[in-house]
Each structure stands twice: as structure tokens, then as C-alpha cells.
């Protein structure tokens with residue numbers, strides 16, 4: 001019985017800790033950046049050449065993913081920019097600050113992304 005109680009306490013502690021970490025990450029996302037400045041940096045640092053001006057995605061050796069409305073959390077977004085998984089060039093903090101990345105993140109989150117054909121009137125005539 002005692003072991004059960006200890007295990008339950010450990011599980012509660014793990015859940016509480018995880019909850020705190022997740023809400024801290026969400027708070028970081030919510031507090032993230034200045035979308036207007038993010039747009040300036042996105043254009044200046046050439047992100048648009050591969051990912052498109054509207055974050056619609058493009059190509060570079062292979063597909064360059066859609067960034068509009070990204071589902072990535074800020075932390076994963078930043079990790080890709082600093083240490084890309086494959087062909088994308090890396091941006092060190094000498095080139096792009098964490099603040100700039102948070103601003104770009106806010107910018108791509110603010111982009112509308114693709115719409116359903118049903119929402120485009122001329123396609124429904």
C-alpha cells in the first residue's frame with residue numbers, strides 16, 4: 001500500500017512538473033515577438049527565397065516547408081533555424097538573435113496560410 005502511495009505521489013509530481021513546463025512553453029509562445037519586425041527580418045535574411053513571401057513553402061534541393069501558421073512550438077522553430085535537420089542553411093546568433101527568431105515566429109504565425117477552395121468565391125461559381 002505504501003509503495004502504491006509513493007508511486008501515486010511520483011505520478012502526481014511528474015504530471016504537475018510537466019504541466020508547469022508546458023504552460024511555460026505556451027507562455028513563451030504567447031509572449032513571442034513583434035510580427036511587423038519579424039516580416040522585415042524574414043525578408044532581409046532571405047527566408048522568403050526558399051519558404052515564400054507568404055510562408056507558403058517552396059523548394060531548395062527538396063521541398064522547403066510551409067511556415068504560415070506553423071504548428072511548431074517556438075523552441076522547435078528556433079532549433080531548426082540554429083541547427084537545421086538537413087539542407088537549410090544554419091543561422092547563428094551572430095546573424096540572427098533569439099528575439100529576431102521570436103519575431104519571425106510571430107510573423108509566420110500571423111500569416112493566413114492556404115484557404116479552402118470553398119472559401120474562395122470565384123471557385124464556387
Ligand code: HEC
Pocket residue numbers: 042045046047048049050051059060062063064065066067070072077080081084085086087088089091096104
Ligand atoms: C536556402 C533555402 C532556405 C532558406 C534561406 C531558409 N530555409 Fe528554412 N528550410 C529550408 C529547407 C530545405 C527546410 C527543410 C529542412 C532542412 O532542410 O533542414 C527548411 C525548414 C525550415 C523549418 C522547419 C519547418 C517545418 O515545419 O518542419 C523552419 C522553421 C524554417 N525552415 C525556418 C526558416 C527561417 C526562419 C529562415 C530565415 C531565417 C529560413 N528557414 C531560411 C530551406 C531554407
